[in-house]
Amino acid sequence: MSDAAVATTVFNSSLGEIERNLMRALREPLDAGDPLGPDWFEKFAIDMTSLGGHTVLTLLVLIVTIYLLLVRKRATAALLAGSAIGAALLSHVTKLVIDRPRPDVVDHLVEVSTPSFPSGHAMLSATIYLTLGALLGRQFPQPALRRYFLVVAASLTVLVGMSRVYLGVHWPTDVLAGWMVGVLWAWGCWALAQRLLGREGARTDV
Numbered sequence: 001m002s003d004a005a006v007a008t009t010v011f012n013s014s015l016g017e018i019e020r021n022l023m024r025a026l027r028e029p030l031d032a033g034d035p036l037g038p039d040w041f042e043k044f045a046i047d048m049t050s051l052g053g054h055t056v057l058t059l060l061v062l063i064v065t066i067y068l069l070l071v072r073k074r075a076t077a078a079l080l081a082g083s084a085i086g087a088a089l090l091s092h093v094t095k096l097v098i099d100r101p102r103p104d105v106v107d108h109l110v111e112v113s114t115p116s117f118p119s120g121h122a123m124l125s126a127t128i129y130l131t132l133g134a135l136l137g138r139q140f141p142q143p144a145l146r147r148y149f150l151v152v153a154a155s156l157t158v159l160v161g162m163s164r165v166y167l168g169v170h171w172p173t174d175v176l177a178g179w180m181v182g183v184l185w186a187w188g189c190w191a192l193a194q195r196l197l198g199r200e201g202a203r204t205d206v
Contacts (some may be wrong), residue, residue, distance in 0.1 A: 026169075035167070046109065046167065082189060
């Protein structure tokens, strides 16, 4: 079965119908272009979704990477940059291979131009925000601060992903896949860095 046939099968399955119903439930019954909730909430969702966009995440990774290089934490800079670039490439290739169409049951409230699966916003935000949360957490010995950074990172990741469904530009399974792959990618890059550098070396570098 071809990739296109697989995507069509998934799209037309009972799971696909559940996704359609969920996305319709997030809109006013008589207007597919009007999301549930007040106007400010729609603007909030658009602002949140921008935090998972390529422009914001690229600038964030670039700023933090340059800072890490300036303070001579080269291995940590390589970890952050490498995980971000790898996640972006993986997301792009997977989109091209699966080639799942964007949702067509409700109006898109932001512009999109690439295939739907997986959600690049969900995947990249999971990778980058969780990696940054882990790096920040290692700067402080207090467990409460470590948990705080990870909770903030996870919360941003969840909000970005949910905004994609609310705005009508991703199926829920696109977002779930993006989250799962992003978390696994971030964890894999971190584990690889620890193994290559050695635990003590990684601690001193970070």
